[in-house]
Amino acid sequence: xxxxxxxxxxxxxxxxxxxxxxxxxxxxxxxxxxxxxxxxxxxxxxxxxxxxxxxxxxxxxxxxxxxxxxxxxxxxxxxxxxxxxxxxxxxxxxxxxxxxxxxxxxxxxxxxxxxxxxxxxxxxxxxxxxxxxxxxxxxxxxxxxxxxxxxxxxxxxxxxxxxxxxxxxxxxxxxxxxxxxxxxxxxxxxxxxxxxxxxxxxxxxxxxxxxxxxxxxxxxxxxxxxxxxxxxxxxxxxxxxxxxxxxxxxxxxxxxxxxxxxxxxxxxxxxxxxxxxxxxxxxxxxxxxxxxxxxxxxxxxxxxxxxxxxxxxxxxxxxxxxxxxxxxxxxxxxxxxxxxxxxxxxxxxxxxxxxxxxxxxxxxxxxxxxxxxxxxxxxxxxxxxxxxxxxxxxxxxxxxxxxxxxxxxxxxxxxxxxxxxxx
Amino acid sequence: xxxxxxxxxxxxxxxxxxxxxxxxxxxxxxxxxxxxxxxxxxxxxxxxxxxxxxxxxxxxxxxxxxxxxxxxxxxxxxxxxxxxxxxxxxxxxxxxxxxxxxxxxxxxxxxxxxxxxxxxxxxxxxxxxxxxxxxxxxxxxxxxxxxxxxxxxxxxxxxxxxxxxxxxxxxxxxxxxxxxxxxxxxxxxxxxxxxxxxxxxxxxxxxxxxxxxxxxxxxxxxxxxxxxxxxxxxxxxxxxxxxxxxxxxxxxxxxxxxxxxxxxxxxxxxxxxxxxxxxxxxxxxxxxxxxxxxxxxxxxxxxxxxxxxxxxxxxxxxxxxxxxxxxxxxxxxxxxxxxxxxxxxxxxxxxxxxxxxxxxxxxxxxxxxxxxxxxxxxxxxxxxxxxxxxxxxxxxxxxxxxxxxxxxxxxxxxxxxxxxxxxxxxxxxxxxxxxxxxxx
Numbered sequence: 012x013x014x015x016x017x018x019x020x021x022x023x024x025x026x027x028x029x030x031x032x033x034x035x036x037x038x039x040x041x042x043x044x045x046x047x048x049x050x051x052x053x054x055x056x057x058x059x060x061x062x063x064x065x066x067x068x069x070x071x072x073x074x075x076x077x078x079x080x081x082x083x084x085x086x087x088x089x090x091x092x093x094x095x096x097x098x099x100x101x102x103x104x105x106x107x108x109x110x111x112x113x114x115x116x117x118x119x120x121x122x123x124x125x126x127x128x129x130x131x132x133x134x135x136x137x138x139x140x141x142x143x144x145x146x147x148x149x150x151x152x153x154x155x156x157x158x159x160x161x162x163x164x165x166x167x168x169x170x171x172x173x174x175x176x177x178x179x180x181x182x183x184x185x186x187x188x189x190x191x192x193x194x195x196x197x198x199x200x201x202x203x204x205x206x207x208x209x210x211x212x213x214x215x216x217x218x219x220x221x222x223x224x225x226x227x228x229x230x231x232x233x234x235x236x237x238x239x240x241x242x243x244x245x246x247x248x249x250x251x252x253x254x255x256x257x258x259x260x261x262x263x264x265x266x267x268x269x270x271x272x273x274x275x276x277x278x279x280x281x282x283x284x285x286x287x288x289x290x291x292x293x294x295x296x297x298x299x300x301x302x303x304x305x306x307x308x309x310x311x312x313x314x315x316x317x318x319x320x321x322x323x324x325x326x327x328x329x330x331x332x333x334x335x336x337x338x339x340x341x342x343x344x345x346x347x348x349x350x351x352x353x354x355x356x357x358x359x360x361x362x363x364x365x366x367x368x369x370x371x372x373x374x375x376x377x378x379x380x381x382x383x384x385x386x387x388x389x390x391x392x393x394x395x396x397x398x399x400x401x402x403x404x405x406x407x408x409x410x411x412x413x414x415x416x417x418x419x420x421x422x423x424x425x426x427x428x429x430x431x432x433x434x
Numbered sequence: 435x436x437x438x439x440x441x442x443x444x445x446x447x448x449x450x451x452x453x454x455x456x457x458x459x460x461x462x463x464x465x466x467x468x469x470x471x472x473x474x475x476x477x478x479x480x481x482x483x484x485x486x487x488x489x490x491x492x493x494x495x496x497x498x499x500x501x502x503x504x505x506x507x508x509x510x511x512x513x514x515x516x517x518x519x520x521x522x523x524x525x526x527x528x529x530x531x532x533x534x535x536x537x538x539x540x541x542x543x544x545x546x547x548x549x550x551x552x553x554x555x556x557x558x559x560x561x562x563x564x565x566x567x568x569x570x571x572x573x574x575x576x577x578x579x580x581x582x583x584x585x586x587x588x589x590x591x592x593x594x595x596x597x598x599x600x601x602x603x604x605x606x607x608x609x610x611x612x613x614x615x616x617x618x619x620x621x622x623x624x625x626x627x628x629x630x631x632x633x634x635x636x637x638x639x640x641x642x643x644x645x646x647x648x649x650x651x652x653x654x655x656x657x658x659x660x661x662x663x664x665x666x667x668x669x670x671x672x673x674x675x676x677x678x679x680x681x682x683x684x685x686x687x688x689x690x691x692x693x694x695x696x697x698x699x700x701x702x703x704x705x706x707x708x709x710x711x712x713x714x715x716x717x718x719x720x721x722x723x724x725x726x727x728x729x730x731x732x733x734x735x736x737x738x739x740x741x742x743x744x745x746x747x748x749x750x751x752x753x754x755x756x757x758x759x760x761x762x763x764x765x766x767x768x769x770x771x772x773x774x775x776x777x778x779x780x781x782x783x784x785x786x787x788x789x790x791x792x793x794x795x796x797x798x799x800x801x802x803x804x805x806x807x808x809x810x811x812x813x814x815x816x817x818x819x820x821x822x823x824x825x826x827x828x829x830x831x832x833x834x835x836x837x838x839x840x841x842x843x844x845x846x847x848x849x850x851x852x853x854x855x856x857x858x859x860x861x862x863x864x865x866x867x868x869x870x871x872x873x874x
Contacts, residue, residue, distance in 0.1 A: 040763070043755050044788050047740070054741055078821055079787030102788055136592055137626075180595070181626050188725070196667045198633060199659040199698070201625040208725045209697060210732035366591075411784065420817065421841070 041105030044080055048100025049107040051426065052082040056096045057390040059430040060086075060115050066094050067431035069424065071402075071416070076423035078102070081412045086431075092116065093393070099400055101412035106405060110398035115390050122380040123317075123337050123356035125170035126187070126372035128216065130341075131361040133173040135183035135203070139364060142186040143168035143372040144354075146313040151354060151371050160184055160204040167206045169372045174215045179203035180366075187372070218341035218358060221319045223293045226269045234258035236276070242266060244287055252292075254279035254304065264288040264315065272297045273318070275304030283308045283336075285315035289379040294320045298340075300328050306335040313375050314354065326359070337376050466498050467512035474511050474525045484528060491532025496540035502529050503544045507560040526563075533564050549579035555591045562597035569605040571612035575619060577601050578631065582624045590626045598627070602634035613646060620654050629660050636664035644668045648680045651687075662687065662698040666705035672872055673854040675794050675826050681708040688714045693723035700726065704733025707824065709792045712737060712753060719746040738790040739823055756791035771799060776808045783814050787821045797824045804830045809839035816845035825853040828869035832862040 052075075056066040066086030074081035080102030087095040092115040100107045126141050127133060135141070142164035144154040154165040167186040171177060174192035179185070181200045188207035189197045197209040226248040234240055236255040242262045252270040254260050259280040262268065265288025273294045275281065283290060283306055298320050308314040317337040320326065328334050330348040338345065340359040347353065347364040354371045400406050405415070413420055473490045477483055491502060501512050506529040510518040521529070533541060541564065547553060548561030558580045565573055581598035583590055590598070605612050616635070620628050635646055647665050651658055665684060669676055685708055687699030700718060703711035711733070718730035731744040742748045763785070770782035783803070786796050800822070803815045812834060819825065834846035847860045858864050 040755055040759055043752075047752070051741065078790070079784050079818075103785070134592060137590070180590070180592070181629070188728075194670055196663050196670070196701075198663050200629040201656050204694070205725065208728035210701060210728050413784075421813070421845070 041103035042107065043105070044078070044102035045100040045105030045107035046109075048077060048080045048082040048102055049098040049109045050100075051077060052084045052098035052100060053096055053109055053111050053392075055082075055426040055430075056084040056086055056094075056098065057113055057392075058427075060094060060113065061390045062430075063433075064430045065433040066096055066113075068098075068426055069429035071099070073429075074101075074412075074416070074418070074423065075426040075429040076420060077426055080105075081416075081418070081423065082426065083429075097398060097401075099405075101405065103411055104409035106400045106409070108398040108400040110396045112393040112395075113390050114393050122219075122339065123358065123376045125172045125190075126356055126370050127171040127362050128218075128356075128358035129171075129173045129360070129362040130175075130218070131173070132175040132178065133171060133362055134178040134364075135171070135180060135185065136364050136368065137180040137200075137366040138182045139180075139366065139368045139370070140164065140184045140186070141169035141171055141370040141372065142166060143374050145374045146308070146315075146354070147375045159186070159206065161202070162186075162204075165371065166374070168374055169370065170207070172212070172216065174212075177209075179205070218339075221293065221321050221339070221341070223269055223295065223319075223321065224267050226267065228269070228271070232270075234260055234276075234279075242268065254281065261309070262290050262292075262316070264290040266290045267293070269293045269295065271295050272299070274299040275301060277301045278303035280304075281306040281316070283314050283316045284312050286312045289315035289317070291380070292316065292318050294318055294322065296322045297324045298322070298326050300326070300332065300334075302329040302332065305333050308335075314373065315375065315379050317376070317380055328353075330365075337373075337380070339380075462497070463501070466494060466501050469494055470498060470501055470505060471511045471513060474505075474521070474528065477522075477524050477528055479524050484524060484531075487528040488531035488535060491528060492535035494532075496536055499533060499536050499540035499544060502533050502536075503557075503560060503564075505529055506533070506563070507554070507556045509556070530563055530567070534568050538568075545573075545576060549576055551582075551584050553580070553584075555594050559593050559597045562594070562601040566597075566601040566604045569601055569608070571605065571609040571615065574602060574605050574612045574615050577605065578619055578623055578627055581627045581630055583626055590630065595626075595630050599630050599634040599637055602631060603637040603639075606635060606638040607640055613642065616646065617650070617653070620650065620657070625656055628654065628657060632657055632660045632664055636667055639671075644676060644680055648683050651683050658687070658695060659698045662695070662702045666698075666702035669702070669705040669707075673825055674869075674872060675824070676706050676708075681706050681710065684708070685711045685714070688718065693721070693726050696721070697723070697725045697729040700729035700733045704729075704736035707737045707793070709737065709794070712791060716746055716749045716753060719744055719749065740790055753791070756789065759789065760792070768799060771803055774807070776806070776811050779803060779806060779811050780814060783811070783818045787818045789822075793822045793824045794826055797822050798826050801827055801830050804834060809837070809842050812837065812842045813839070813845040816842065816849040820849040820852050823853065825850075829862075829866055832865040832869075835860045835862045835865070 052068055055068050059068060060066040068084040069075040070083050074083040080100060082098065082100045084096055084098045089095055094113050096111045096113060098109045140162050144151045144165040151165060155163055157164050162184050164186050169185060170187035171185055172190040176195045177189045177191045177197045179199050182202045184204040186206045189205045189209050191197055191211045192215050193211050193213060195211055197205065224246065226246045228248040228250050231250040233253045234255045237257045238255065239259040244263050244266050246267045248269045251272045253274040254276050256277045256279065258276060259282060261282035261284060264285040270292065273292065298318060306314060306316055314335045317339060320340040320343060323342045325344045325346060326340055327346045328348060328351055331350045334351060334353040335355055337356045343359055344361040345357055345359040347368050349365040352369045355373050356376050408415055470491065473487050477487045505512050506526060509520050545561050548557045561580055562577060565577055569577060577598060581590060581594055620631060623631060635643055644665055647661050651661050662684065684699055684702045684706060687695055688711065690696055700715060703715065715730045715734050718726055721727050727744065734749060735741055767782045767785050770778040773779060786800065789796055797819055800815050800818055804812060806812050816834065831846055831850060835843050837843045837846065843860065850865055851857060856868060858868060
């Protein structure tokens with residue numbers, strides 16, 4: 012009998028110990044879950060700020076529901092782009108709060124941060140190659156001193172991006188990242204190569220609309236065959252700008268030039284003097300590139316010229332053409348014919364190319380043309396502390412938050428649906 | 435009609451023939467070309483007009499086959515000179531339709547000719563476009579020959595590549611026996627052709643696609659990266675969970691020495707949402723190759739739905755906590771799930787909702803609760819499945835669309851839509867049928 016009682020006491024003690032241990036483990040796990048929720052809240056608030064919202068995510072009265080727990084974030088605008096975020100997470104008996112200071116940088120990022128940006132599927136044809144160099148450090152040839160995967164190349168920031176799939180045909184090489192759209196893939200053929208990442212983007216990129224400056228037209232500018240002319244720094248507007256056969260037009264930067272149509276004639280030359288600043292040419296209708304036309308930098312000048320093309324007409328670079336400069340054509344298709352080589356950057360609705368194309372991204376271009384990326388990279392964490400959860404009854408009462416706060420789970424929003432947009 | 439006209443001409447010409455005065459074949463061909471051009475010019479873009487044009491072209495008879503084929507290949511109506519306009523899409527479709535309707539016999543010499551080493555890319559593309567709507571298993575090898583580069587060391591022209599992938603994908607969809615030729619064709623084909631063939635398996639979107647592709651892993655030099663990409667693409671486009679052996683074979687590539695392979699394997703593991711790959715993926719966050727690190731990070735976020743930064747210690751902390759839960763608490767939680775008292779089940783469901791490792795196994799357990807007698811348990815189970823963001827079996831969830839409780843049926847519909855991305859009506863048979871038909 013005594014033995015039986017002893018055994019019962021022992022068993023009861025073991026059950027209590029086991030239950031106690033289990034409760035401790037459970038509490039520890041719940042605290043971790045709560046912290047994860049608070050971290051998720053911080054990231055959600057940062058995304059909201061980057062998108063122009065206040066950073067407030069849900070409230071204690073109507074928190075957001077995620078993974079069995081709840082979260083909310085209180086946001087205080089400190090001015091100068093700085094915010095204070097207090098994120099609270101609750102899961103089971105777990106409680107966690109984070110006090111975070113963030114800086115919103117206005118979201119400006121480079122407009123050209125990849126060599127090729129194609130909304131539609133990007134096919135890198137056989138034997139094509141993309142790499143990068145910096146025109147402010149010298150010409151491409153002086154920087155093409157590396158040998159990888161059977162290619163002589165310069166640097167490895169020659170990224171390509173698409174909102175769709177990226178297809179690499181035989182022996183195509185990207186010395187940089189190849190970033191397909193969300194839910195899309197990079198497809199490899201024999202001996203094709205990507206030096207960097209092939210992970211898909213988290214979200215599709217959008218082309219910001221072209222903001223054409225209101226520069227009035229002074230009429231057409233037509234350079235007769237074999238002639239030359241100079242456009243000084245400043246703002247200039249033309250109807251048609253035509254560089255005739257064997258003609259040379261020098262543009263001195265900084266300059267903004269608005270034209271209705273642009274034609275680069277056969278063997279015509281566009282001389283770029285960007286020593287004082289970049290040159291931006293806004294083409295409101297059509298861009299025509301005749302065989303042999305090319306841009307060139309004057310000595311000691313980077314080739315800081317960008318064509319912003321509003322029209323929808325296809326842009327075709329004829330065969331045997333050297334293309335310098337950046338081209339931004341969000342509504343048009345760009346086609347590169349046989350035996351072309353390009354130094355600059357290209358963004359278009361669809362980019363097509365023949366076999367053997369070589370593209371060299373000019374990293375210097377990132378310095379001149381910016382856009383509001385709106386991405387989370389625009390918001391940076393300055394400081395991060397674990398805080399005391401508030402109000403205090405949440406600390407002392409460790410019941411499940413749904414029960415504690417009297418919530419109806421079915422009505423709780425997801426974090427992404429709980430942003431406070433602000434006034 | 436044209437054949438009858440031909441016969442009549444021959445009959446009338448018989449005396450002349452007998453006298454050694456035969457009708458001029460070039461004149462007959464010129465007439466046929468004119469007839470073809472006239473039909474093409476009349477195409478107005480309407481469906482009825484299209485069907486009529488196909489019928490008229492086919493009625494010209496087998497003698498017209500080379501003319502139709504040349505027009506398709508040259509992308510111009512029959513005639514001389516460069517001034518002829520390019521064919522419109524509707525005209526091309528009519529030529530293809532007319533050729534198809536003429537039957538196999540007049541097409542055979544044209545198709546065989548396009549598979550010869552000296553054939554032009556234009557002829558190959560035209561032949562592949564004709565094969566696409568009619569080709570069977572016996573044509574897959576022929577199509578592969580058309581897609582073989584004529585010069586050693588070169589790749590396929592983009593047009594030929596695209597036409598071959600479309601034709602091969604159509605053949606694989608149409609004729610299940612074509613798949614049996616794949617191992618042989620891949621072994622014998624030019625490397626560029628083999629790559630396109632692998633892509634066509636992906637493009638075919640057939641139920642057996644992932645199994646076919648996975649079975650080819652490690653068997654053909656240079657194809658593994660393409661195979662891993664296609665396996666991942668299949669997983670990307672279907673809510674169906676993959677077979678475990680597919681995950682096992684893909685995961686094995688995480689141990690390779692080639693960073694290019696490891697990177698693609700990591701991405702594939704992410705798309706397959708392979709929980710057993712989590713530990714090696716965390717290790718890959720410290721790989722020397724930046725592309726591998728990024729792929730591993732992406733795959734971890736994708737597999738777990740967590741958005742931690744690429745800090746190995748953070749991920750390991752989380753992974754350890756999940757392992758502890760699985761070992762120490764999960765057994766009790768699963769026992770609670772089996773109980774019929776709703777409070778125990780609810781508590782267990784809430785506990786499971788926060789887990790991010792082995793979500794499929796957890797989803798399978800939760801599906802057993804979908805027939806619980808209490809409606810709030812059934813509704814909660816639907817919500818938890820949505821939180822886990824995974825589905826293993828459609829039927830139990832689809833049947834809740836007809837649940838007597840509105841709350842349950844609404845929760846089931848919301849969960850089905852969230853987990854599949856499909857926007858179907860709230861009827862169980864529609865969802866079950868869509869699941870059966872889904873192949874990727």
